[in-house]
Amino acid sequence: MPPPESCKQQLKICIDAEHAKCSICLNIWHNVVTVAPCLHNFCNGCFSEWLRRSQEKQSTVLCPQCRAAVHFVGRNHFLQSIEEDILQADSSLKRSDEEITLLDSYASIKSNLVIQSGKKRARTNDVESGEEHMEFPCLQCGTEFSGFRCSEHMIHLQCQACGGMMPSRTDINVPQHCLGCDRAFCSAYWHAQGVHRSNSQMVCGNENFKPVSQHTISQIPFLAHEMNRHEQDITARCIRQMGKTLQDIVSDWISKLNNGEIDRTRMPLNHAEMITAGTHVCNDCYDKLVSFLLYWFRVSLPRHFLPADAINREDCWYGYACRTQHHNEAHARKRNHVCRPTRVSYQ
Numbered sequence: 590m591p592p593p594e595s596c597k598q599q600l601k602i603c604i605d606a607e608h609a610k611c612s613i614c615l616n617i618w619h620n621v622v623t624v625a626p627c628l629h630n631f632c633n634g635c636f637s638e639w640l641r642r643s644q645e646k647q648s649t650v651l652c653p654q655c656r657a658a659v660h661f662v663g664r665n666h667f668l669q670s671i672e673e674d675i676l677q678a679d680s681s682l683k684r685s686d687e688e689i690t691l692l693d694s695y696a697s698i699k700s701n702l703v704i705q706s707g708k709k710r711a712r713t714n715d716v717e718s719g720e721e722h723m724e725f726p727c728l729q730c731g732t733e734f735s736g737f738r739c740s741e742h743m744i745h746l747q748c749q750a751c752g753g754m755m756p757s758r759t760d761i762n763v764p765q766h767c768l769g770c771d772r773a774f775c776s777a778y779w780h781a782q783g784v785h786r787s788n789s790q791m792v793c794g795n796e797n798f799k800p801v802s803q804h805t806i807s808q809i810p811f812l813a814h815e816m817n818r819h820e821q822d823i824t825a826r827c828i829r830q831m832g833k834t835l836q837d838i839v840s841d842w843i844s845k846l847n848n849g850e851i852d853r854t855r856m857p858l859n860h861a862e863m864i865t866a867g868t869h870v871c872n873d874c875y876d877k878l879v880s881f882l883l884y885w886f887r888v889s890l891p892r893h894f895l896p897a898d899a900i901n902r903e904d905c906w907y908g909y910a911c912r913t914q915h916h917n918e919a920h921a922r923k924r925n926h927v928c929r930p931t932r933v934s935y936q
């Protein structure tokens with residue numbers, strides 16, 4: 590691997606590319622996933638296809654490499670960066686674009702999946718004991734809702750907000766993942782199944798996961814303007830001066846976003862190009878989205894709308910990327926940091 594000169598703190602490690610190969614397709618992993626408890630690694634597409642076939646046969650999911658029962662599979666972001674480094678160092682290991690497109694079309698693992706082990710689950714008449722629910726708190730494993738009950742080998746997603754399980758469904762069109770972070774959230778799913786929080790503690794209300802347009806906001810997010818409190822304060826005063834609320838401004842900018850009027854290059858969300866007012870997102874991603882929109886609100890605001898003490902500040906050369914703004918109060922006050930960098934440097 591070429592030494593990363595710009596970042597001296599980076600650790601150099603030697604890896605035998607043989608150890609970074611998928612035992613299903615025998616290539617370097619692509620979009621690598623790790624299964625547990627054996628911790629073997631595969632391409633997302635290869636393992637997804639294996640999983641689909643195991644499910645079709647209604648059989649226990651076994652690790653394709655060691656045949657141990659698989660209880661869990663998840664994306665492995667650390668190994669993914671290693672996979673990318675290896676391919677950069679030796680491009681002869683790269684697959685063709687056609688192969689990658691085909692592999693990606695099989696890939697179905699978006700977040701962590703919990704896979705039922707082969708051992709018999711409690712049958713409906715054992716459910717009263719409560720043991721099954723303690724071990725595996727998915728409401729649909731024991732009871733039919735909306736004409737659906739989990740099959741014996743159902744794959745489950747664990748909700749990031751409440752820790753409860755829900756079946757991973759590809760047969761219906763209900764959001765089970767936040768498009769901004771790819772984490773699983775259960776509220777939209779259970780709502781669509783007609784299950785509400787009163788039925789179980791392991792079901793979220795909609796406060797954690799809802800369409801962008803249904804979130805509300807009353808305070809500027811902590812993350813806004815690169816966490817620069819002076820800029821946050823200026824934004825808050827601008828909005829007040831205009832006789833509007835933060836919610837008014839955010840709603841305006843969400844409709845601009847919806848109309849495709851905003852450059853999304855810096856939007857800090859995973860599927861930035863797919864986000865609309867109707868997209869389900871989690872609270873963290875909503876805060877990131879609002880912070881992104883407030884940047885655009887500020888950079889497109891005519892100067893005379895700024896509070897008096899902010900009108901005559903010059904732009905910092907390093908713009909939003911300035912590091913000095915975080916440890917030098919005087920500098921943060923003196924220069925505007927809600928602007929593009931005009932100089933790139935390692936401060």
Ligand SMILES: [Zn+2]
Pocket residue numbers: 611612613614615616618619631632635
């Ligand atoms: Zn593979």
Ligand SMILES: [Zn+2]
Pocket residue numbers: 627628629652653654655656657
């Ligand atoms: Zn294994």
Ligand SMILES: [Zn+2]
Pocket residue numbers: 727728729730731739743745755756
């Ligand atoms: Zn279930």
Ligand SMILES: [Zn+2]
Pocket residue numbers: 748749750751752753774775776791792793
């Ligand atoms: Zn939940």
Ligand SMILES: [Zn+2]
Pocket residue numbers: 767768769770771772870871872873874875
């Ligand atoms: Zn999210």
Ligand SMILES: [Zn+2]
Pocket residue numbers: 905906907908911912913914920924926
């Ligand atoms: Zn600066």
